[in-house]
Amino acid sequence: MTDPTANLLEIENLEVRFHGERTVHAINGLDLELKSGEVMTILGESGSGKSVTLKALLKLLPERRTAMSGSMTVGGIDVMALKGRALSxxxxxxxxxxxxEPALALDPVYTIGDQIAEAVMRHERVSKKDALARALDMLKRVRIPSPESRLKNYPHEMSGGMRQRAMIALALACKPDLLLADEPTTALDATVQIQVLLLLRELQKEFGMGIVFVTHDIGVAVEISDRIAVMYAGNIVEEGTVGEIIKDPRHPYTKGLLASNLHDADAGETLSSIPGSPPPLDVKPDHCSFAPRCAHAEERCLSALPPVFKPGPGRRVACILEEGRAPQRLGQRLPEPA
Amino acid sequence: MLAYTLQRLLYVIPVAFGVSVICFMLVHIAPGDPLTAVMPIDATAEQQAAMRAEYGFDKPLPVQFAIWFGNALQGDLGASIATGRSVSSEVSRAVGNTLILAFAASLIGFPLGIFFGFVAGIFKDTLIDRAVTAFAITGVSVPNYWLGIVLVVIFSVTLGWLPSTGAGPGGSTNWAWDFEHLRFIILPAVTLAVVPMGIVTRTVRALVGDILSQDFVGALRAKGLSQVGVLRHVVRNVTPTALSVVGLQLGYLLGGSILIETVFNWPGTGFLLSNAIFQRDLPLLQGTILVLALFFVFANLIVDLLQPLVDPRIKRG
Structure with a gap:
């Protein structure tokens, strides 16, 4: 990773299929790239495959019931090929x-200090004493008050926000190149959410790692990220910088998501929502998954997968509506949003 | 921790008192006259009344209880009607033998139960799990006296490898930890261990399966722990509940088994109880039941005291 322009994370044509009582095509041909030090948010509603993507990156999906294909590399490591010792x-x-949910993600019968030290000792040849010293340092960095005594606390002795800070300390203890954050603020109170987001952003600058952040909350996505990828039915439908997505959403689904945001809504005003619900994904999509809910859908939307247009660097839209637009050239102004 | 210990110890007092009342009442509710066994058939009404008075059976029940309870507090459980020997010494000798048997059965049942439970829990819903579970259910379901008899038929009668009755060569009742005596304990201990083993297997399997399906196990893998590292966490999480189940089963083992001790002629409390029942030997019956019930109370006490040491979520205050 000496080349700063090289991608830290590259996912190409990832497919994840669960088989069991019924088959679910959770991820369908996903492509994603992330530069080191960049924060990318995957935005989507429940069941769109956001969390599955993160778990696939750590190969945490239940092996016996999961079929994965495609390629994933992190810092040049071929994730698909990893197993055994190399994987851990x-x-x-x-x-x-x-x-x-930090209350469920921490082991209830180990102290916070032990849980962080365990990760440090697993990856670095250090003594328990040094590992605990690192744990203390990490608790300080995530600004947990009276860190010395918190080190000896069990998870149930801490508040929700405190536990999530401890979880962050644990995740960053070995200075990872890439941090995956699976809706880390969803289970927290609104005021604590902001604190945790600000903390994550600060730590990201301090540690310089890349972050893939998953959320269904546009407000959170805007707060934390450099870029946003909008996910629907197991694939990315639109990607761009935060400004591009907010000011110039191209895909009808992204527009719908932005319109159904509660911010700026006046009392008594009818709240808009996207009609219908996401597809069941028991068969692999062979046409635009959003077409049944889309006001602009044409016949061809239902007969083939939509083409992916790339109107600019790091910008993509998987929708036929892009067809009519003139290819963007350098210096040309972005068209005003409709 | 000290307050918690004292509190638990204090709880024992009302429980033990309740247990004594129930022991006493139960025995008196049961039909049959305790004196028929020792009284001559042609005894006159006066002789019967005199005998009754001598044993104190003529007094009202509450008074009888008060006397018995008062003596019991001083360690005197009265004298056996059938043999005339002190109940305390009869019970303590039998308790020693039952403890030995329970200890042997624990050594077999608990480690195997915990091991099988872990294996089944880790390989949940596989062929291994199904085989272990079937084995455990069979162990719990088969009547253990029947199993005892089958084992005797196989290993004593047919193969002639192991003795079938008694606690030592030549009907000896003085236990010793040598090969000659150990041969006698194998069959009863195995028979006694089967039920607790099955119960512990099923409990531990369910616990392990439950822990492994929790989110934090994924988080442990995510921080790079190997399968062995994850299992260490599972063990720590399973221990508190497993401990309480083992404690209950230990109480069951200490209580002895009337049926198994009778099948194998093992001179323990169960054997003593069955004799006392058949001879309507009230003082012996009361004394034995009381001691066994107190064993149960103390087994639970020990578990309660150990639990906060292994589970930080239990308040120690």
Whole structure:
């Protein structure tokens, strides 16, 4: 990773299929790239495959019931080929993860200090004493008050926000290149959410790692990220910088998501929502998954997968509506949103 | 921790008192006259009344209880009607033998139960799990006296490898930890261990399966722990509940088994109880039941005291 322009994370044509009582095509040909030090948010509603993508990156999906194909590389490591010792070396060291519900993601019968020290000792040849010293340092960095005594606390002795800070300390203890954050603020109170987001952003600058952040909350996505990828039915339908997505959404689904945001809504005003619900995904999509809910859908939307247009660097839209637009050239102004 | 310990110890007092009342009442509710066994068939009404008075059976029940309870507090459980020997010494000798048997059965049942439970829990819903579970259910379901008899038929009668009755060569009742005596304990201990093993297997399997399906296990893998590292966490999480189940089963083992001790002629409390029942030997019956019930109370006490040491979520205050 000496080349700063090189991608830290590259996902190409990822497909994840669960088989069991019924088959679910959770991820369908997903492409994603992330530069080191960049924060990317995957935005989407429940069931769109956001969390599955993160778990696939750590190979945490239940092996017996999951079929994966495509390619994933992190810092040049071929994730698909990892197994055994190499896989557990990679987990927590190269890529680590913070989870949605810190109360459930921490072991209830180990102290916070022990849980952080355990990760440090797993990846670095240090003594228990040094590992605990690192744990203390991490608790300080995530600004947990009276860190010395918190080190000896069990998870149930801490508040929700405190536990999530401890989880972040654990995830960053081995200085990972890539941090995966699976809705880390969803389970928290609104005021605590903001604090945790600000903390994550600061730590990201301090540690310089890349972050893939998953959320269904546009407000959170805007707050934390450099770029946003909008996910629907197991694939990315639109990607761009935060400004591009907010000011110039191109895909009808993105527009719908932005319109159904509660911000700026006046009392008594009818709230808009996207009609219908996401497809069941028991068969692999062979046409635009959003077409049944889309006001602009044409016949061909239902007969083939939509083409992916790339109107600018790092910008893509998977929708036929892009067809009529003139290819964007350098210096040309973006068209005003409709 | 000290307050918690004292509190638990204090709880024992009302429980033990309640247990004594129930022991006493139960025995008196049961039909049959305790003196028929020792009284001559042609005893006159006066002789019967005199005998009754001598044993104190003529007094009202509450008074009888008060006397018995008062003596019991001083360690005197009265004298056996059938043999005339002190109940305390009869019970303590039998308790020693039952403890030995329970200890042997624990050594077999608990480690195997915990091991099978872990294996089944880790390989949940596979062929291994199904085989282990079937084995455990069979162990719990088969009547253990029947199993005892089958084992005797196979290993004593047919193969002639192991003795079938008694606690030592030549009907010896003085236990010793040598090969000659150990041969006698194998069959009863195995028979006694089967039920607790099955119960512990099923409990531990359910616990392990439950822990492994929790979110934090995924988080442990995400920080790079190997399968062994994850299992260490599972063990720590399973221990508190497993401990309480083992404690209950230990109480069951200490209580002895009337049926198994009778099948194998093992001179323990169960054997003593069955004799006392058949001879309507009230003082012996009361004394034995009381001691066994107190064993149960103390087994639970020990578990309660150990639990906060292994589970930080239990308040120690």
């Amino acid at each position: 070396d990679y987990r927590g060291k190269t890529v680590s993860m913070i989870f949605q």
